[in-house]
Amino acid sequence: MADVPPPDRPDGPSHEPSSISDEELESFLREAAEGGGAPAPKEPSARARMVAARLREQEQPTPWRGPQPAPKPRRRWGAVVGVVALAAVAVIALRPSLVTDYLPGGEAKATASPAPLPAETARPSGAPGDTGGSEQATRDAPFRGSPALRWAEGADAIELPEAKAVAGMSRADAELALRRTKEFLVAANLDPDVIAGGRPDEALDLLDPEAQKDLLPDQRRGLREPSREHDPVGLFSRFDPDEVRLAGDVVKVRGRMSLAGGKPGEIKVHADYTFVYPLVRADGGDHVERTIVRREITTLLLDPDRWYATPGKLAIHEYKVNTFNTACAVYDGYLHPVFPEDRERATGPSVDPYDRSGELRDTQGEECGTVTRT
Incomplete structure (x- = not known):
């Protein structure tokens, strides 16, 4: 956690025959979907075994990286590892669509666009x-199989709460604080040039050089010479353009923003957002991997009559980040999505990167673990 208060002024597939008919399996699946208690058939059909075999082939453990003991905490988790393979009938009982999507008419159901989620206004009670x-996921459907499929896209997903006068500052000041915070989030996490490895100059220009003497020099140093102590991915979502590029032009976003007053002349804006980036290798190929970044940031808009501050600029009071499906122990200023051929054996706990019901995770050491999905 980087907690940097501003200074105040001095004054202030199997093909063998099945003993279970398709009609029996369909009846079982229908009863399972409706919550019935019918016992499972003794043997799944060939289609069921084919689906389960494909699921087992896709399950590969991969790493996550815990936080580094640096002034600006950040945590990374590696690529997805599937839940332990279950018997085919058990898997299908939980998700009948694994079979029904392959029956006549099922494909259209599988590809239908789900209804978008309403905006997040409070902390969720659990994971999706x-x-x-x-x-x-595919190039044409890069969010298939992800909860982010129902999330809003890009800057439109960052909705501003109602502004009000706080801490002796006006409603217009609060509106400015909210707007500047959104502008920073967009410039730091959604600008296509920044995502493609460019310098986040627009985001840096929103920060106050007067209120925080070290923050801007530290960030510029990290962009020039990234290291574990000065890694710009703490604030900016950047990928190596020689390695990967976005699959399409959409980044999914979900989160919320709130307004509060601090000390007199100090407006606080707290933002908690998760960004989902679908990526393909820069040298070609159709395989899509998703990297997920959750950020919490608290910004300050300060009254220059009471604080050493530049009018209209933001100070950063605190920021934290968790990153998922990115290589462990790499501090080169970029996030590195992990593709299947690059996956490592993981030893740490499993994490759901879409679970926004709790605080950002704070673990110790350099453990690598797994994420349950991307």
Whole structure:
């Protein structure tokens, strides 16, 4: 956690025959979907075994990286590892669509666009439910199988709360603080040039050089010479353009923003957002991997009559980040999505990167673990 208060002024597939008919399996699946208690058939059909085999082939453990003991905490988790393979009938009982999507008429159901989620206004009570995580993302459908499929896109997903006068400052000041915070989030996480490895100059220009003497020099140093102590991914979402590029032009976003007053002349804006980036290798190929970044940031808009501050500029009171499906122990200023051929054996705990119900995770050491899905 980087907590930097501003200074105040001095004054202030199997093909063998099945003993279970398709009609029996269909009846079982229908009863399972409706919550019935019918016992499972003794043997799944060939289609069921084919689906389960494909699921097992896709399950590979991969790493996550815990936070570094640096002034600006950041945590990374590696690529997705599937839940332990279950018997075919058990898997299908939980998700009948694994079979029904392959029956006549099922494909259209599988590809239908789900209804978008309403805006997030408070901390969720739990992680999103199963959203077909075994369904493979493609260039044309890069969010298939992800909860982010129902999330809003890009800057439009960052909605501003109602402004009000706080801490002796006007409603217009609060509106400015909210707007500047959104501008920073967009410039730092959604600017296509920044995502493609460019310098986040627009975001840096929103920060106050007067209120925080070290922040801007530290960030510029990290962009020039990234290291574990000065890694710009703490604030900016950047990928190596020689390695990967976005699959399409959409980044999914979900989160919320709130306004509060601090000390007199100090407006605080707290933002908690998760960004989902679908990526493909820069040298070609159709395989899509998603990197997920959750950020919490608290910005300050200060009254220059009471604080050493530049009018209209933001100070950063605190920021934290968790990153998921990115290589462990790499401090080169970029996030590195992990593709199947690059996956490592993971030893740490599993994490759901879409679970926004709790605080950002704060672990110790350099452990690598797994994420349950991307």
